[in-house]
Amino acid sequence: MEDNPELNAFRRRWREEVSRRNKSPTLPKQNSSQPAGPELDPPPPTRHRVTDFKEDVEEDLGQDYGEFVQRTEHLTLRAHDEDAFQRTPQKEPSSALEHFEKAVEKEAQGSLGDSLAHYRKAYKLDSAIDKKYRNKHFASKTAQSQTENKVPESPDKTDELVVLPTPQLILSFAGLPIPQAEPFIEGTPPPPCPIANISNDILVEILTHIALMDPASLCRMSLVCKRFAFHFAHEQHIWKRLCQGPEFGFQSMHYSFACDLAGHPYHTLAPRYTPFPRGIPAQIPDPLSTWSEVFQIFPRIRFTGIYISTVNYTxxxxxxxxxxxSWNSPIHIVTYYRYIRFYPDGSVIFLTTTTEPMDVVPHISKENVAAAKPVDHRQHHRKRSEIAAQEASTSGAPVPAVAMQALKHALRGHWHLNAPTAHETESPAQFPAPPLNSNEAPAPEERDPRDLVIETEGVGPKYTYILHLGLRSSNPARIVGATKSPPNVSRNTKLAWKGFWSYNKLTDDWAEFGLRNDRIRSFVFRRVRGWGL
Structure with missing residues (x-):
């Protein structure tokens, strides 16, 4: 092949250019007066520009890493939805800390036997596991309490901040606009907020519909912005509508038995008593001052969940x-549960079983109880066809066998609250009142509207059970000596145990069920997704 002089000249110039660039770090300036030669491709890079400022980047990341860790420490994810009552697969604990955390969880659920077993395994693996657990879960709270206890010495005491009372602080939110959300990308316009441009009348109407769907959602909306907090605290006609309505208010409360034990309603000519009737002027009872306090504090049964009592005895x-x-004799810790589900029509379901809430709570209903109970051939109106129709009418997945086995022991009944004032009602003949103890029976002039009476079926047709409870708060220690309940106290979420009797309709005898072995006698309310919402 003949040599090409132009190709040889190009190769020679290319070698000279490469050697010149390797010797000097800077490229020589090209003289514009010289004739432009053939275009040369740049050589492959030997070093990237990012290596020049790599140390600065690492220094910045080191400065921001501590702040990043501090922010992410407070981010937590719930293991399961508390309202779903569904089991989630859990990994068996292996380390001492995992056993200790599992023991605390079981103890909160009331399973003292499982909790004791995990505590023993945890301390067997590590004798100081309680300190490690405290440092992991309560280290931030301990550090925060220590910093709060330190009072900084300010040189100028005249610049102290003035703390406004809560009512005045919320009142100052009246004229504030609804803020928009932060932009997803810095420098871009924020996402639109159509609700910020509507009038107050439409906004209050929206909040009213939300309150009638779920009052808890209205409470959560007050945490969105200051404008919602103002409407939540000052729009009292929303709370009045809740109090007088049948959705969650006192129109669904019963102060005398409204149905029989099977749930069939009584037909009476007298109007049913309600403390705050609609259509006529209603007054707020003393010592309450607002309708929001009436809805939160006045005795009221909740239908959006179930009341659970966890009982442990040895x-x-x-x-x-x-x-x-004798010291080597084993001791058994027995755990069982009591469930009470109330209905707005005055009926109730009472169940005592060892089945855990995750397995039975989603399936407690009138239809499932009727389907689980055996057919009594002496009752002609309870035919197998009717029970099959009720079982087919239930919506959702089929009921598990463990739940149906537990529902066989469920008792149907009815309930009523003690009326806040004396009133005359034409109610059907009821059984005589049980012989209350002297320290529990209130005087006629001291009517306690928190008292609740539940009457259910017995083990046989001749027996009837009477359950006497009292509405209380879940944490009454916070409100001892206080004239008004603080906002973080949940009211009407606990049923205190007062008495449990059996009545023999044939012999007219009473027998009291003793509860000397019970450790926890109170019922605690738990919301259930889909019930009344």
Missing amino acids: RPGGASTFTTE
Whole structure:
């Protein structure tokens, strides 16, 4: 092949250019007067520009890493939805800390036997596991309390901040606009906020519809912005509508039995008593001052969930045949549950079982109880066809066998609250009142509107059970000596135990159920997704 002089000249100039660039870090300026030669491709890079400022980037990341860790420490994810009552697959604990955390969880649920087993495993693996658990879960709170206890010495005491009372602070939110959300990308316009441009009348109407759907959602909306907090605290006609309505208010409360034990309503000519009737002027009872306080504090049964009582007691186990020492005898911790579900029509379902809430709570309903109970051939109106129709009418997935087995022991009944004032009602003949103890029976002039009476079926047709409870707060220790309840106290979420009797309709005898072995006697309310919402 013949040599091409132009190709040889190009190769020679290329070698000279490459050697010149390797010797000097800067490229020589090209003289514009010289004739332009053939265009040369740039050589492959040997070093990227990012290596020049790599140290600065690492220094910045080191400065921001501590702040990033501090922010992400407070981000937590719930293991399961509390309202769903569904089991989630959980990994068995292996370390001492995992056993200790599992023990605390079981103790909060009332399973003292499982909790004790995990505590023993945790301390067997590490004797100081309680300190590690405290440092992991309560280290931030301890540090925060220590910083709050330190009072900084300010040189100028005249510049102290004036703390406004809560009512005045919320009142100052009246004229504030609804803020827009932050932009997703810095430098871009924020997303639109159509609700910020509507008038107050439409906004209050929207809040009213939300309150009638779920009052808890209205409470959560007050945390969105200051404008919503103002409407939440000052729009009292929303709370009045809640109090007088049948959705969550006192129109659904019963102060005398409204149905029989099977749930069939009584037909009476007298109007049913309600403390705040609609259509006529209603007054706020003393010492309450607003309708929001009436809705939160006045005795009221909740229909959006279930009341659960976890009962634990111990009993001695069988002694070993190979030893006579009493200290080596086992002790069994027995745990069982009581469930009460109320209905707005005055009926109730009462269940006592060892089945855990996750397995039975989503399936407690009138239809499932009717389908689970055996057919009584002596009752002609309870035919198998009717029970099959009720079972087919239930919506959702089929009921598990463990739930149906537990619902066989469910008792149907009816309930009523004690009226706040004396009133005359034409109610059907009821059983005589149980013989209350002297320290529990209120005087006629001291009517307690928090008292609740539940009457259910017994083990046989001749027996009837009477349950006497009282509406209380979940944390009454916070409101001892206070004239008004603080906003973080949940009212009407606990049923205190007062008495449990059995009535024999044939012999007219009363028998009281003793509860000397019970450790926890109160019922605590738990919301259930889809019930009344």
